[in-house]
Amino acid sequence: MIKKTLVTLGLSAVLASCVFADDLMMATTTSTDNTGLLDYLAPKFKQDTGTTLKWVATGTGKALKMGENCDVDILFVHAPSSEKKFVEAGSGVNRKQVMYNDFILIGPKEDTAGVFGMSSSEALKVITSKEAKFFSRGDNSGTNKKEIALWKEALEKVPEKENWYVQTGQGMLRTITMAAEKGGYTMTDRGTWIKYESQKGNTNTMKIVVEGDKTLFNQYSVITINKDKCANVKPELATQFTNWIVSPQTQKFIGDFRLLDKALFIPNADK
Secondary structure, eight states: OHHHHHHHHHHHHHHHHHHTOOEEEEEEOHHHHHTSHHHHHHHHHHHHHSOEEEEEEOOHHHHHHHHHTTOOSEEEEOOHHHHHHHHHTTSEEEEEEEEEEEEEEEEETTOTTOOTTOOHHHHHHHHHHHTOOEEEOOSOOHHHHHHHHHHHHHHSSOOTTOTTEEEOOSOHHHHHHHHHHHTOEEEEEHHHHHHHHHHHGGGOOEEEEEOOOGGGEEEEEEEEEOTTTOTTSOHHHHHHHHHHHTSHHHHHHHHHOEETTEESOEEOTTO
């Protein structure tokens, strides 16, 4: 009877620890999820800290809104100007840069608009003049925010009402797929493009047509939700994750994360 009681008590303790285990809730951009980076990092974070990382992948605009609504504990996003406004408004604290990649323009391998090797501004002007199909996420994501800025730089406006400009309202992988199906162009982050390449293999009909502009730099950062505005959040766990992801060991994990022998993200927490 004593042994049975001890076993029962032991089982109860295990169940209780599962129920009350520390969970950190994150809102993040689709690229950290679609590429598999978070699936790769989350078990390592759990092993090192005992904390379970859970996340919702959406556009950066929606992620910031989830932070404002106190729905998450931390953000992992890539729209620096919007992030800085978020912090300045008092909604977030302890913004730390983590890694970067770059944005690229991709299109059909035949490059029907003839924009290969151009600057992003030149390419968008040619796409406009030829009315080549262009697929925009149209979802206020970090990628969409950058795309809008590039259109304004090239044309001083966004061609939202043009028939050849398609707003998908979808994530990045789905938008690339739609562009490929219609022989059109789109803008993506390099990490998601590499993921797409790895999935399509020899059936891939798309290629990079524009890359390398300084303006295409794509920084990712984490932001802790301000407990002064959101009493329900867990800043201690958010700080734990921030310290973990900017640590030299985790930065090396990020740098080692590759597909097709290509780096999807470059760590830069120490810059």
